[in-house]
Amino acid sequence: SQTIHQWPATLVQPVGSPLSLECTVEGTSNPNLYWYRQAAGRGLQLLFYSVGIGQISSEVPQNLSASRPQDRQFILSSKKLLLSDSGFYLCAWSVRVSDNEQFFGPGTRLTVL
Amino acid sequence: SQKIEQNSEALNIQEGKTATLTCNYTNYSPAYLQWYRQDPGRGPVFLLLIRENEKEKRKERLKVTFDTTLKQSLFHITASQPADSATYLCALGGGSNYKLTFGKGTLLTVNP
Numbered sequence: 001s002q003t004i005h006q007w008p009a010t011l012v013q014p015v016g017s018p019l020s021l022e023c024t025v026e027g028t029s030n031p032n033l034y035w036y037r038q039a040a041g042r043g044l045q046l047l048f049y050s051v052g053i054g055q056i057s058s059e060v061p062q063n064l065s066a067s068r069p070q071d072r073q074f075i076l077s078s079k080k081l082l083l084s085d086s087g088f089y090l091c092a093w094s095v096r097v098s099d100n101e102q103f104f105g106p107g108t109r110l111t112v113l
Numbered sequence: 114s115q116k117i118e119q120n121s122e123a124l125n126i127q128e129g130k131t132a133t134l135t136c137n138y139t140n141y142s143p144a145y146l147q148w149y150r151q152d153p154g155r156g157p158v159f160l161l162l163i164r165e166n167e168k169e170k171r172k173e174r175l176k177v178t179f180d181t182t183l184k185q186s187l188f189h190i191t192a193s194q195p196a197d198s199a200t201y202l203c204a205l206g207g208g209s210n211y212k213l214t215f216g217k218g219t220l221l222t223v224n225p
Contacts (some may be wrong), residue, residue: 001140023121032211040218041217043202043215043216043217043218044157044202044215044218046212046214049211051211054180058217059212074186085217088154090156090157092156093210099157099162099164100145100147100206100211100212100213101162102157102159102204102213103159104156104157104158105156106155106156107154107155107156
């Protein structure tokens with residue numbers, strides 16, 4: 001069966017510090033991968049998605065970036081965090097069919113102080 | 114721009130009643146619509162999908178309708194239980210880019 005892992009579960013970082021969040025998927029090949037952010041009152045916001053290794057599409061201009069160095073690994077990064085980067089970060093995967101049911105990881109709660 | 118609205122931020126009902134949640138959208142022609150459940154501090158969990166050419170879908174106590182003329186989906190939970198208390202999200206998708214656009218969600222509370 002497929003599983004998705006995210007770490008860390010919680011993170012408290014000072015403004016201006018770097019960020020690296022990792023997501024890995026097991027039990028499937030060639031998944032679509034997604035990074036979302038969920039902030040209070042703003043719903044689930046798609047940040048990046050990837051349909052293959054090295055293929056990243058950015059949805060929102062910001063100081064975040066994403067990389068997919070391996071088929072089932074998706075990394076979210078920032079060189080300098082802003083207060084507005086605080087939120088609940090979710091990684092998700094889907095298979096490459098048109099219905100696109102997405103499977104979400106447990107999330108990372110990021111607080112930037 | 115695309116806009117998705119879920120009828121209310123919070124809905125309170127009594128145990129045993131039917132909960133009805135609404136998802137409306139504008140400036141969008143989705144090929145399908147999905148509903149997810151999200152518990153506090155956790156990622157959303159997929160519940161149901163309904164395609165543009167389908168009027169209704171059922172799964173156990175859940176029922177979803179999709180009216181592309183009204184640009185609306187209704188999500189029903191019959192014989193609701195306190196364990197059904199959660200935030201429910203609707204999401205629209207379609208096309209070749211595999212993206213979903215989510216609504217902000219409705220927090221459902223079922224009182225015993």
